[in-house]
Amino acid sequence: MAKQYVSTTINGETTEFLCETQQTMLDVLRDVIGLTGAKEGCASGDCGACSIQVDGRLVCSCLMLGVEAAGKEIITVEGVARGDHLHPIQQKFLEHAALQCGFCTPGLIVAVKALLEENDNPTETEARYWLAGNLCRCTGYDKIIRAVMDAAAVIREEKASA
Amino acid sequence: MNYIDSNLKVVGTRPLRPDGVDKVTGRAMYSADTRVAGMLWGKILRSPHAHARIVKIDTSKAEALKGVYAVCSAADFPDIPSEEAFVGEGPMNFRDLAMNVMARGKALYEGHAIAAVAASTPAIADEALALIDVTYEILPHVIDVEAAMAETAPLLHADMFTQGVDPKPTKPSNIAKVVKFKKGDIDAGFKDAEVIVEGRYTTQPVHQAYIEPHACLATCAADGQVTIHASSQGHFMIRAYTAKLLGMEMANIRVNPAEIGGGFGGKTLIYIEPVAVKLAQKSGKPVKIQMTREDVFRGTGPTSGAVVEVKLGAKKDGTIVAAQQVLKFQAGAFAGSPIGPGCMCGFALYDIENIDVLGYDVVSNRPKVAAYRAPGAPITSFGVESCLDDLALKLGIDPLTLRVKNAAKNGTKTHYGPTHANIGFEQVLAVAAAHPHWNAPLPAGQGRGIACGFWFNIGGESTATVHINEDGSVTVATGSPDIGGSRASMGMMVAEVLGVPAERVRATIADTASIGFTHLTGGSRVTFATGMAATQAAEKVVDELKKRAAMIWEITPDAVEWRDGQAFPAGTNAGAFEPLDLATLALKAARTGGPVNAEVSVNAQGAGAGFGAHICDVSVDKETGHVTIERYTAIQDVGKAIHPSYVEGQIQGGAAQGIGWALSEEYIYNDKGQMENPGFLDYRCPVASDVPMIEAVLVEVPNPRHPFGVRGVGEVPIVPPMAAIANAIRGATNLRMPNLPISPPRLRAAIDQAG
Amino acid sequence: MSSLSYAAPSSVDEAVKLLAGTAGLAKVLSGGTDLLVQMRAGRMKPELIVDVKKVPGAIGMRKENGAWIIGASTPGAEVEANKELTADWPGLVEALDLIGSTQVQGRCSLAGNLCNASPAADSVPAMYAAGAICVVVGPNGTREVPVEQIPAGPGRTTLAKGEFILEIKLPARTARSGDAYLRFIPRTEMDIAVVGCGVNVTLDANGVCTAARVSLGAVAPTVLLVDECAKVLIGNKLDDATLAALDKAAQAACKPISDKRGTIEFRTKIAGVLARRTAAIAFDRAAGKTTGKAH
């Protein structure tokens, strides 16, 4: 079966790959490109562990075909840190102990990034509903939400002082 | 040495976890993240039938497919004899385990593994599975526990005769075991009682629902040596079970522990590892097996669903004088539900003179149950704590006061034998009574509930090594998979003993070939038992460092004192020397006798039992039956919190899982015995918007049997939520909801019925 | 093994040719939030996937003398970001917003939700209530079809081979009009609707209803447009008597099944509850009272 050629941008790098039509973007990231940060928890869009940004918009990479990546700007968890230092969201997740097993964390980091890009001052309720598609079985969400609110504050300060 | 009352510098603080950065940047390697060149994809064919005789398995078409390198079924595995052993978690019959990993003769539940293939791509593997031709003779099936107990029920195992009844039965049964516990004289107790309440409660099986599906990668060298990369709650468990099922020597299997994406007890068993090894042996290539979410739901173990009958008798003043329980636990397709702990935990919280508990371990055509957080305790306590609430109501006594009046204390003899020692239940109840939540006025229309929980916690075998690196930094390695941040607590205990900052100590998990045996991560044992080993290893290192300093100063080791990461002369008559720090001593290690390391193995005893009390407020939409958790507080005796954030996290996570168990999680079967909701869409775990902030209140009653006073914390928090929520719903609606989950259709129906 | 091909045409003609020209099953890909799951589960085995998102008109929104024309493949998140559209059709936008998670919002589309033809689809009852018109393109050119004529049954539509929905038209808003959509689910998010209800009303200066469309989801093989409920509203204010009659009419219209998501009894009762609650929001909006989210 002829594979499809795709040229795209992943975490700022121009990336070319070959994939089969039925391979999802998640399959491509993990099995073709070797970016295993995005996780497969369900492959049906119900857990959010595979969350990525496509042209800035939050999506489940398991609900997108690899071929659809052509010409898009894709951000995965591997592309969130700012060079050699952590993004405030990552820093706050660590400070608040907002992870236990850490398997849902990559998806959450990307989902929170998308949230704070759209709204840097969410209420607790807004944050909880925005993240309803990111299942976490370890934490009960408490520390995750605290980390989100704290990271939002940092990002607002950064903007103010910029 | 004991540090409980010493002035601690590291333990009790909240440093960043050592493995944190990898996990927030996507670098951490979980089971499915490992891949090697030339790797094949293994997939497993599962039974579509709940109960069927396997007449024939024809794999010829699959084997002929291009890209398929190996196919296997039960015929490829040794037919091992029935043998009880306690290698991992709970008594395990290896014949049952083998037959669960690959069905032999009969498929006992929908999702039971029948055969497996290894192919060059996942797509080819899927195609190959479709080409395997299995002839089934469909048999009548049974799903529900009481139906399975009936004389006329379809039998799963012709050779299963109920254990624990005298005389030994002559007819086989689905009842694997009967368990009885007695204390005092139950009949006299009820005669003595002035008030009696009883209830019948049911709970649904619930899945641990770790977000990481089971996965492993097996490679097999020409000389028969096998390497397995897998995440689990015990890589030594994987080695032992895989060796047993394949008839291999343990030394020929090396298991590398991948990061684990949640387990909660569900990864204390194996499902795919022997299959991956077998396929690797047959194909001569590395084989990776990765379960789908549907595989996880259909093929792996939830905890038992159950029927729980409770009868309580009390004096008017609230003294409980008689307590009786009958428990019927689903074990799934093979014997071994947590009926033992189920029978022990419910009444372990209270000082009651007369107790009678009867438990049944019952097989039916469901996946074999696996451990899930305090196995058995949440089920039994849902019944007991709900019934206690009704008793309080009938007595006109505040439900917390009733629990205080009857609370178990040090010296209370339990109905299963042990006497409680060093427990903190009274302290927990006192904190609950004084807590602002318990004393806050209840908003109109809301209900407030309280319930308590108990778990033994265990110790057991652990190994830890501490290395002083050449530059004076420190590494601690253990054999305990880190499921929730234990690397942080290991590093902190070692740092405390060495007198260095937490950041100076790196904690890792060593593979089965690189460290001594360590029992799996479960039973809330790691911070207690492995922590004990790590602490003792650090102490040995300190003794060695003192010797080295003594050698440098030419004085006797007992004239050296270790403080704040440095060696000092002990007093003036020891001589006047500049203190020697870790870096200096490490630098001189070669001259003073070589590397400074220590390894300690323990079989830790004296694990301290844990008690918790949860308070929750709910509001109920009486038109839809929808329940909202408005406020939630979880109070628990944690002994000593090494890293308080991760202790709070355990409690918050356990409470949230309990909220799902109470309100929304359940297995839905059709009349063919097939699960209808094998995915996160319709198996409804709580999402972020379903739960409020969960206030975790840490009560610290130190366990004198641990150097830092640690007692296990991971399991207690899932015990109280179901009853706490049901009790709150009763407060809001005046309805006792005895059946879980308390879903909107159930609650609306109950509201309509009450009129 | 079965080969699957993919095309992303840049014109209607090209897309129609591809869809009509395939011997086997050809599927239109908009957001793919249903299609990819069905393919993964093996329930759907297409030969060709036609990604129509590059077709002019498929993505984006515009207002033409009061009427909104929405590209049928526009991701929910993009539709929700349009403040003016949200002001005109808050109920429809909220319904779209209820499909799946934030992640799903980044992909899911009105056409996908409609053509997946699930009776429980959240945006469909809202489109029924709004009186939306589908612009269908195909081998025989373009035709405009009322939205309620698209679903034929669970998983089936009335679209002919080679046809797909390019745009969704919403009629121009008249004064004192408002719409709302509510659904009931066991959790607060991420579930499929057990019952869904859309209401769209126009009031006179005294708050008396002059026009109404009421729809119910997940209580029959397809979403229902319930005239009996509309009749109850028209000519009345939303007083207790009207609410009671609306509840009764909604329950009477239900022909649900019992399944893993709800029983016949429960669905029927909830349909009545939601009809009342949704109507209350729609009336408030028509009267210019609230603009806040309904959930």
Add this chain to the structure above:
Amino acid sequence: MPKVVLSSGSSMQALTGGQTEFEVEATTFRRLVLELEQRFPGLGKQVEEGMAVAIDGEIFQDAYGAVLHPDSEIVLIPKIGGG
């Protein structure tokens, strides 16, 4: 002599012919296991592999070394695992 109590939950009365309490001459748990096996064939093995014991109130799992006193009470209970 230390007293052994079979908590009925141990479901081992079958091996002891219904006896639930008896005295055993032993100063360590190891000796106890050997004595039990000798007196009730199968019981010692069962205790070793499937059981935990409460010695004077404290639960031990795999504790050969545990010391028994003349007045010790040893209760045999199911082994405890956990999640």
